[in-house]
Amino acid sequence: MTDRSRDVARGGEPAEVRDGSAGLSRRAFLKGAGGVAAAGSVFRAEVEAGRAQAEADAGLEGTVTVEFVLNGTPERVKVEPRTTLLSALRHHLARPATGTKEVCDQGNCGACTVLVDDEPVYACMTLAVKAAGKRVRTVEGLTGTDGLSAVQAEMWAADGMQCGYCTPGFVMSLTACLEKNPEAGPEELRAACSGNLCRCGTYTQVFEAGLAVARAGRKSR
Amino acid sequence: MSFMQEEKRPGKKKIKTTRVVNGLDVEEEVWVDDLEAPLFKPREECRLLGTRMKRVDGPAKLTGAAEYTSDVRLEGMLYAKVLLCPFGRAKVKIDAAPALASKGCVHARQLVDETKYLGQPVAVVAAATPELAEDALRALVVEYEPLPWVLDRGQALAEGAPEVRSRGNLGRPTEDGDAGEVEAAFAQCAVVVEQEYSVPVQHHVCLETHGTVVDYRGGEDAIVYCSTQSTHGIVGDAAESLGLRKAQVRGIVQHMGGGFGSKFGLERAGTLACEISREQKRPVHLMWNREAEFLTSGNRTGAWQRVKAGANKDGRMLAMSSDVERYGGIGGGSHAGLPYLYSVEKSLRKHASVYMHLDTNCAMRAPGHPQASFAMESVVDELAAGLGMDAVEFRKRNLNSPAHLRQLDRVAELIGWNEHPNRTAPGSVDGFEAVGIGFGCSRWGVGGSPVCQVDVRVMNDGSVTAEVGSQDLGTGTRTYLAAIVAEELGRPLDGVQARLGDSRMGNANGSGGSTTTPSLAPAVQDAARQMRGVLSVAAAEHFGCAPEEVVLDPDGARAPGGKLTWLELCALLPPEGASVRGTWQSDLAVSGVACTQAARVRVDLLTGRVKVEKMVCLQECGRPLNRLALESQIRGAMTQALSYALLEERRVDPQLGIALSADLETYKIAGSLEIPEFVALVDDDDLREGVAGVGEPPVIPGAGAIANAVFNACGVRLRHLPLTPDKVLNAIEERKSS
Numbered sequence: 001m002t003d004r005s006r007d008v009a010r011g012g013e014p015a016e017v018r019d020g021s022a023g024l025s026r027r028a029f030l031k032g033a034g035g036v037a038a039a040g041s042v043f044r045a046e047v048e049a050g051r052a053q054a055e056a057d058a059g060l061e062g063t064v065t066v067e068f069v070l071n072g073t074p075e076r077v078k079v080e081p082r083t084t085l086l087s088a089l090r091h092h093l094a095r096p097a098t099g100t101k102e103v104c105d106q107g108n109c110g111a112c113t114v115l116v117d118d119e120p121v122y123a124c125m126t127l128a129v130k131a132a133g134k135r136v137r138t139v140e141g142l143t144g145t146d147g148l149s150a151v152q153a154e155m156w157a158a159d160g161m162q163c164g165y166c167t168p169g170f171v172m173s174l175t176a177c178l179e180k181n182p183e184a185g186p187e188e189l190r191a192a193c194s195g196n197l198c199r200c201g202t203y204t205q206v207f208e209a210g211l212a213v214a215r216a217g218r219k220s221r
Numbered sequence: 222m223s224f225m226q227e228e229k230r231p232g233k234k235k236i237k238t239t240r241v242v243n244g245l246d247v248e249e250e251v252w253v254d255d256l257e258a259p260l261f262k263p264r265e266e267c268r269l270l271g272t273r274m275k276r277v278d279g280p281a282k283l284t285g286a287a288e289y290t291s292d293v294r295l296e297g298m299l300y301a302k303v304l305l306c307p308f309g310r311a312k313v314k315i316d317a318a319p320a321l322a323s324k325g326c327v328h329a330r331q332l333v334d335e336t337k338y339l340g341q342p343v344a345v346v347a348a349a350t351p352e353l354a355e356d357a358l359r360a361l362v363v364e365y366e367p368l369p370w371v372l373d374r375g376q377a378l379a380e381g382a383p384e385v386r387s388r389g390n391l392g393r394p395t396e397d398g399d400a401g402e403v404e405a406a407f408a409q410c411a412v413v414v415e416q417e418y419s420v421p422v423q424h425h426v427c428l429e430t431h432g433t434v435v436d437y438r439g440g441e442d443a444i445v446y447c448s449t450q451s452t453h454g455i456v457g458d459a460a461e462s463l464g465l466r467k468a469q470v471r472g473i474v475q476h477m478g479g480g481f482g483s484k485f486g487l488e489r490a491g492t493l494a495c496e497i498s499r500e501q502k503r504p505v506h507l508m509w510n511r512e513a514e515f516l517t518s519g520n521r522t523g524a525w526q527r528v529k530a531g532a533n534k535d536g537r538m539l540a541m542s543s544d545v546e547r548y549g550g551i552g553g554g555s556h557a558g559l560p561y562l563y564s565v566e567k568s569l570r571k572h573a574s575v576y577m578h579l580d581t582n583c584a585m586r587a588p589g590h591p592q593a594s595f596a597m598e599s600v601v602d603e604l605a606a607g608l609g610m611d612a613v614e615f616r617k618r619n620l621n622s623p624a625h626l627r628q629l630d631r632v633a634e635l636i637g638w639n640e641h642p643n644r645t646a647p648g649s650v651d652g653f654e655a656v657g658i659g660f661g662c663s664r665w666g667v668g669g670s671p672v673c674q675v676d677v678r679v680m681n682d683g684s685v686t687a688e689v690g691s692q693d694l695g696t697g698t699r700t701y702l703a704a705i706v707a708e709e710l711g712r713p714l715d716g717v718q719a720r721l722g723d724s725r726m727g728n729a730n731g732s733g734g735s736t737t738t739p740s741l742a743p744a745v746q747d748a749a750r751q752m753r754g755v756l757s758v759a760a761a762e763h764f765g766c767a768p769e770e771v772v773l774d775p776d777g778a779r780a781p782g783g784k785l786t787w788l789e790l791c792a793l794l795p796p797e798g799a800s801v802r803g804t805w806q807s808d809l810a811v812s813g814v815a816c817t818q819a820a821r822v823r824v825d826l827l828t829g830r831v832k833v834e835k836m837v838c839l840q841e842c843g844r845p846l847n848r849l850a851l852e853s854q855i856r857g858a859m860t861q862a863l864s865y866a867l868l869e870e871r872r873v874d875p876q877l878g879i880a881l882s883a884d885l886e887t888y889k890i891a892g893s894l895e896i897p898e899f900v901a902l903v904d905d906d907d908l909r910e911g912v913a914g915v916g917e918p919p920v921i922p923g924a925g926a927i928a929n930a931v932f933n934a935c936g937v938r939l940r941h942l943p944l945t946p947d948k949v950l951n952a953i954e955e956r957k958s959s
Contacts, residue, residue, distance in 0.1 A: 019803075082352065096294050097285070103885075108886050115851075140285040148280060152280070152284065156276075156280060162854070163428065168285050191894075192891040197885065199426050199481075200479060200857045201859070203893050204896060207896075220899065
């Protein structure tokens, strides 16, 4: 068994994840990188911090079995404890659920938003083990008329997508917001989407879709 | 004398068509509409084209069913990842053995001995899961010997600076114009402005990173899934990296998560994936991570622009000289040149590239244009202000295109300019906040490519397909592909299945320069019109009438002899159905579209925060195909322009030689709280029959319009993007104290 860092903090502390994945700890880097002055000097960038972490986490070796209910269906997945819910969904399920997207992998963009027991969470910032015994809902699991939920249908009508890569995240954020308050107003909807980024610039249509669902919610009361 | 008897029918011509009679192919001539110009139906007769159509792939994208490259999962697939050099420049020595010995890792190797720019990939690994691949990266033992770098202009041009390229860090300037003439013209000016304007390097921030999944297990065939803007364009590079012939490689691009100009080829991620797959004889999944997407997948050129411009008292621009430095990292950078769009009687310009140890620039949504537009719109505004002239009026005196003149009037009206108090002089910095309005214009060449080949097929059970190996970047390509055919054949939109994103389908150009629509749509229309001819002939034969007497409508086909439902009509076709191939039609593509924008901002005079409240855009696009998608694209362009104006800036620490903005935490793009009221309008005064793409033009003028609005609000001129609160506040304080 070789030395490996066990990044159990992944999902909880993005800064550490980033330091680790650069193959160089931030401390080691800053020490060695004294600007242009450092030019010419040779130094070894070893993952000391990562190694220490791996030793500390020796108890976490191997895999654990996580059971949760995904879109109404019981799922059981064997993952290492460090595995994020996003990775479990996208890579480790027997039938990967790839509707949920990975964009920033550090909680900045909301593309991986899923509902865990009806609460919207960033799946990239949530360990898979945290979902054990819970209900996980993703964009694949929303249902309604013709296979589309009200949010999905209004997103379609308003053209709330372009490239579509952020779209699952927006659908889930709007869904969570409108399930809590079926009559949500424009500011509430905008705030609900403030953790989601779209590069194509479809925000206006997303808000429109949310408002259309809310209007229907008011009418049906 | 037979040619004398050759019948002529206006708007019609004879074509040869193949018909199966008693099981035999019979070629015969039929009358069809003149295919030299297979024009779209008149606008008022269209059921679909020009309306607001929901995109046909909407449900797939909304339910997670749409498969992007990053979503491809294959049996036995390896996950590959790269390590980026954290220094401006370094010599690299890597011991890959520990990585190779780590669990699940099957491939680990060093890529370069010496890096050329900050963030260059130095090693690649492949392992059974993404987590194990990250472990393998951590297990690499890396020795860096940092080398002197240049990461900003000062470092690049300092004496004795390390050379980015052998010919020096300052590229040879290009110059044109007559200095003497320009000097003389300046002497005639009533007002002269001499200022410096800068724009930062901007990132594309594609939400789906650059990446490729290669399905190759040895043998003679490979399928290459790639997040690219050019389905056909990746095949050659993939074949080379896999050691195969082009004909053995199939490129697939079903959906792609944003390109904006940065994804024209297989790119580095793709060639690495192919190389590993070739060695391992296993499928490989290699998507850049977010850091690599920022540091090593191209960017929009930054620029420093020294500009002197003058106008006479009537508001005519007589003279301009400009000196532009382009910052494209190890690339040369791009800049559209000054004067931009506006006519200036005499001008002189000088351009040069300054090279640095940073990732190369590449195409980005109107490459080189937003940079030039920001400087130009600012200068135009400063000259208008110098003369105390209405900014709209000043623009009209210096623009030649009638489209811009009418657009300016309309946009001014929609943004509330005519009631605005600051039309000839800006507001003040006194009080808590100030509201201002600014303008900007652009023009884009568009034009189509003749390479497109679109196949339309009707089966004898009534099913219809339209297919071409192009790609849908999110602009709605699939939707207009289906709509054009449905319109011509009288079918509902969901009666035609559009297929694309497969290099085994008909040729198509890469999606750049807003040319996809004007390239594809004419070829689709050509195919659709041919198919209408084929169906008309089939119906005519059935009814015993002339083909041109047949009308296809939503009920099917009708002719003087009677009616056929769609299913009855298609049942007349042979068992294999009917198939036609359309090619590009120059008459159906327009070149040159004008765009005009206005922005209204609210400046918080105590914090320096600029809030864009409303943006209006009026965009020519020739014949609009799908208004819903067009409006989305125009709003999206304004969103990116707003983001460029207020938030975005690639930052590095030149002393430490490190990246400071290589994630979405530190590199801000516009989010839901920044979005103003958008008025996105297709310019319906553009009555040209051809179509145009509008990916590019509406992204150009927004930043200038916003900066001009800030000046108009409170009289402070911000000449360096992004307009962050610190810069605005400093300028406000400066104006207060002067």
